[in-house]
Amino acid sequence: MxxxxxxxxxxxxxxxxxxxxxxxxxxxxxxxxxxxxxxxxxxxxxxxxxxxxxxxxxxxxxxxVTPGSSAGTGGSISITGDEATLRGWFDALAEGGEVHMPLEKQIWGEVFGQCVDRFGITWLINAETGRS
Missing domain, CATH: 3.10.180.10 (2,3-Dihydroxybiphenyl 1,2-Dioxygenase, domain 1)
Incomplete structure (x- = not known):
């Protein structure tokens, strides 16, 4: 495995x-x-x-969190994949939350966006464009 x-x-x-x-x-x-x-x-x-x-x-x-736990709450997740799928996920995750960077083409050539969902989790979404 x-x-x-x-x-x-x-x-x-x-x-x-x-x-x-x-x-x-x-x-x-x-x-x-x-x-x-x-x-x-x-x-x-x-x-x-x-x-x-x-x-x-x-x-x-x-x-x-469990009683007495030292673990904090929240976190961030980065997802990379195809733009069509990720665009739908980004819009759904941003609903009720806050968009920090719209999902759009960036200077490095890929489509990227960042949002915080309504539960306080940060999502970093990067759509690979297939450039070399």
């Missing part, structure tokens, strides 16, 4: 809403486990672990 990176995001209490939104944007299979399912201290509805596996082979994991 080859090694793979899987981004992991932390939320204060919005993991379920964020991951459900990301499933709507990217598609795929979402698995959630709550604090209550394992009898963990704290709000039983908070998400201990979530995993989204998309049809494109992307894997995103997340959870709400």
């Amino acid at each position: 080859t090694a793979q990176f899987h981004p992991h995001l932390y939320f204060e209490t919005e993991c379920r809403a964020a991951m459900t939104r990301y499933q709507a944007v990217f598609g795929g299979d979402l698995q959630l486990n709550t604090f209550g399912e394992i009898g963990m201290e704290g709000d039983p509805d908070k998400v201990l672990g979530a995993s989204l596996r998309t049809p494109d082979g992307l894997v995103l994991t997340a959870g709400d």
Whole structure:
């Protein structure tokens, strides 16, 4: 088996809403486990672990911070791919959030944009144009 990176995001209490939104944007299979399912201290509805596996082979994991955790919340994710797909994802992720840099052609020749979604996650979207 080859090694793979899987981004992991932390939320204060919005993991379920964020991951459900990301499933709507990217598609795929979402698995959630709550604090209550394992009898963990704290709000039983908070998400201990979530995993989204998309049809494109992307894997995103997340959870709400656990009591006493030193993990912060938030994070950023960079996605590279074809412009048609990424443009739709960018628009969906920016909905209810804030666009910091519109998705447009940049001086290095590729299409790039940056937004922060309504959950405070920064998305860096880079569409490869096939230039050499």
